[in-house]
Amino acid sequence: MGCTTILVGKNATYDGSTFMARDDDSGSDDFNIKKFEVVMPEDQPRHYKSVLSKFEMDLPDDPMPYTETPDAVQKAGGIWGQGGINAVNVAMTATETITTNPAVQGADPLALDGIGEEDMPTLVLPYIHSAREGVERLGAILEKYGTYEFNAIGFQDVNDIWWLETIGGHHWIAKRVPDDCYVVMPNQMGIDSFDFVDAFGEQKDHMCSSDMIEFVEKYHLDRTMDEDRDYDSLKNCTDFDSRAAFGSHDDSDHTYNTPRAWFIERYLNPNTFIWDGPDADFTPMSDDLPWCLQPEHKITIEEVKYTMSGYYQNTQYDPYGGYGPDEWRGKFRPIGINRNSVLSLTQIRPYMPKEIQCLQWVALGSCAFNAFVPFYTNIETTPEYFQNTTAKVSTDNFYWSNRLIAAMADAHFQSCSNFVEQYQNAVAYKAHALIHETDAAYEEKKPSGADLHRFLEKANQEMSDFTQEKTDKLMDQVLFTASMEMKNKYARSDA
Incomplete structure (x- = not known):
């Protein structure tokens, strides 16, 4: 491959x-x-x-x-x-x-x-x-x-x-x-x-x-x-x-x-x-x-x-x-x-x-067309949005959401590329901010054992939730743009 x-x-x-x-x-x-x-x-x-x-x-x-x-x-x-x-x-x-x-x-x-x-x-x-x-x-x-x-x-x-x-x-x-x-x-x-x-x-x-x-x-x-x-x-x-x-x-x-x-x-x-x-x-x-x-x-x-x-x-x-x-x-x-x-x-x-x-x-x-999302790895489970990928196409998971965005944005690249770049930057900004916040919180609380796993899983879930929100927004933008540029579009609205 x-x-x-x-x-x-x-x-x-x-x-x-x-x-x-x-x-x-x-x-x-x-x-x-x-x-x-x-x-x-x-x-x-x-x-x-x-x-x-x-x-x-x-x-x-x-x-x-x-x-x-x-x-x-x-x-x-x-x-x-x-x-x-x-x-x-x-x-x-x-x-x-x-x-x-x-x-x-x-x-x-x-x-x-x-x-x-x-x-x-x-x-x-x-x-x-x-x-x-x-x-x-x-x-x-x-x-x-x-x-x-x-x-x-x-x-x-x-x-x-x-x-x-x-x-x-x-x-x-x-x-x-x-x-x-x-x-x-x-x-x-x-x-x-x-x-x-x-x-x-x-x-x-x-x-x-x-x-x-x-x-x-x-x-x-x-x-x-x-x-x-x-x-x-x-x-x-x-x-x-x-x-x-x-x-x-x-x-x-x-x-x-x-x-x-x-x-x-x-x-x-x-x-x-x-x-x-x-x-x-x-x-x-x-x-x-x-x-x-x-x-x-x-x-x-x-x-x-x-x-x-x-x-x-x-x-x-x-x-x-x-x-x-x-x-x-x-x-x-x-x-x-x-x-x-x-x-x-x-x-x-x-x-x-x-x-x-x-x-x-x-x-x-x-x-x-996708975004890079960081996760702490000293954990026992991962967020559902990244774990529950199904055979059936669904916007409930990160994999298929990005597949759908890519297929639409590719066909309308010049119109959608700015949306994609804004999305990728937004996720990157949040990623670094959350890492800094989580690192500082760990140094303050020093959790261990099961408490440490839950602490890191909570941070991962926050990152996943933010990513899902931004991915859904990007899909809205790309779908609207692609729909407005369909071959059968016509400018006049009413009779």
């Missing part, structure tokens, strides 16, 4: 938090109907069976509570939890579907009875106590059972973000995001340089499956022109070109994948490179876009939302815009697409007590 991920190290964010955001997109001509919930230990399986494969596995008997944004309606089968935050403030996002090449697929075929995106959060998130531990647990499962698809997975704690990419059916590599950088990942393998010395030594910033060097050498996956590297030289390699070795090099990447990374990097680093014109350093079709970049300024929540909702606005590729020739509009696959199901950002704040350290920002539906 098409998705986009952005990872931001703690020294690259406005407040010193770590950020990890990913949107989950439905497959072509489909909707994944999503909700936001908490999984309590009593609801976590002790013996897990996959729906899409024959994989099954016993799970530990001590799971922690965790948030997730799973399918609300089990059309494709499975949970598809997509990730969240657990009780010890460790986050996971799963997964970014990625691509590889025939040499890798032939060397390590996919494991048809292995694990996939539908399984991963359930198998990992309730049991890990750090981002590194998440890599280790998932890596061990991949080596033992394999996977039936190519995926990339993020793990996050208050200090670190790690990014794991599967290589074939049973192999994987993982790299730590530099503290002062951000990473953009569309649906293709992204890690562009890998340090085998670190991975088989200190493992400060790199980890991989136990036989990765043997795998590379045996199947001639090293693409370097510098030398004919053997096992010993690979062991001493600190800059292995993993993207060339393991990644895809398809024409379709230039319309589906690389343009999305180009858009975000262009926005966050507008002066670092030339992004447009005949002298551009990078274009939407560049295969060598950096895996990570130091941003030109520290990144905010709103900038993540803007870029992760991007449809190439302010470029000639904007399907709604008036820049450039008509044939360029809609040429590239947007990030903010009609089939967005959920966008989730996990924020872990180092300056707050552990009890209220984590926020999960959630947007449901098409991201160009």
